[in-house]
Amino acid sequence: MNNLAKLKQAFKSIRVKSLIDYIKYNKQIQLFGKISSVVIIIVCLFLFTILLQKILISIKFHEKVLAIDQQDELLKAQNGLEKELKALDKKLASKTPRSYYLVINSASNEFTLHKGTQTIKKDKCSTGSYILLKNGDQQQWMFKTPKGEFRIQGKTTSPVWKKPDWAFVEEGIPVPSANHFSRFEYGVLGDYALNLGQGYLIHGTLYQRFLGLPVTHGCIRLNDENLELIYNSLSVGSKVYIY
């Protein structure tokens, strides 16, 4: 008898528990239903907005086709526009140099040599590293290749590099006097150098494995073969575009 009472109580508690679970579950469903209905309303309103915009735009732009009685007038306008386009094309084409010019992409470290509309060569090069070298609070140097249109200002063979102050600061060596012999380095710039002005050069390199990487102090480095091609192709005054 005692056992039976216990069993009954146990059944009761299970029933009560399952009822509570059911209510909880039911509440969860209700909450889920509310949230989903809000989401559906928002999505519907969003779609309605887009639809409304599309309808209004098409209504606004629904215009009558212009009635032109004389077909000649239309033909005349068409011919006039075609002529104008040809003249504009001619003017635009005249902007591109007919001789050799060089384009440098400093983001992908690539150069392209063009002659008029023709591409002569596309290969790797190295441009500025974007390193900002700080020597205390007094001095700082930014190693980036300038962007824009430049012209070749001079050409030299077997160039000698006169090391500027930053080259010593970067190596952790004391800066020597202006014309000290340690400033002059031979053979490090390759066989040729083309001057872009403001101290920037197109030259060769001993570190050919770094070509295609942004590692220079602002100059443009090329391999020996490309340097020779560019030296022979570009003359003083030729355009160089850097971006």
Added chain:
Amino acid sequence: MKLNLFRSLHEWQLISSFFVINKFKILKSAGLIILLTFVIHVGVSPLHKINEFKRLVRADSLFVEQYDSVYNHPDLESLVKESSYKQALLKLSEQDSIQLIINLHDSIVCLSIKGVIIHETHINNFKDDKVLKKLPNMEYVKLFSQALKIQSQWATIVKEPIVVRNAPKDTAEAALNAYQPDTLIQKPAFMKLELDHGIHIIFEQDLNPTFKHKFVRFIFKAKINVKNIYKEIFHFIRFQKSEYNPTIVIKMPADDLRAIYRAFPTNAYVVLNINT
């Protein structure tokens, strides 16, 4: 007199009790009405933009005088738009710095200096704007026969990947950090340009292979959407006209996107050809 007062008091009590009982229902319907008004407020925003473009044309009396009404004929649409594009390119060639050209007709984006194309990339996919696409020839010529100035720009990549280095104390320290190109870290590239007349251009990299790329894209888009919603709510609360920004979305290779973003200056000009 007393009876009237009692009656009005009784009515007032009735009304207030009605509001108390149906509080949630009233709040719900008020919310729905506000939401619907907001939707209509946003929905009509393209009309404001179209009217703005029309006003822009009307304000320039010299342009209206010189413009031949024959050019409004739909048969001439392609030629008129091509002519506006070329005119804008010619005007752009007078600028000294690097400028951007977006040609949706040929699916290309170019960089140019003084009329010389220095970089050209193919657009893999784009989504043009419904207002700009259907713009009448007259408005189109007025807007796009000249380069548009970039009012603001922002991207998920830096304009200049500057790495700050302190000078080494000696040769041993210098040898440790020699030639370590930090600038090679390539983050996912997404960019937004805001041009004159409220025209927006969104550039996205075409491939998003990793979760990081997808996440950056999600955050980029979310930022734009949140900004737009915030702006619309702000206008709605202040009873101001909603602002519609014609937006063009362009997908292109990430490397080209980086090169383009890093190339043009902050106040660059953009030439658009939306003759699709």
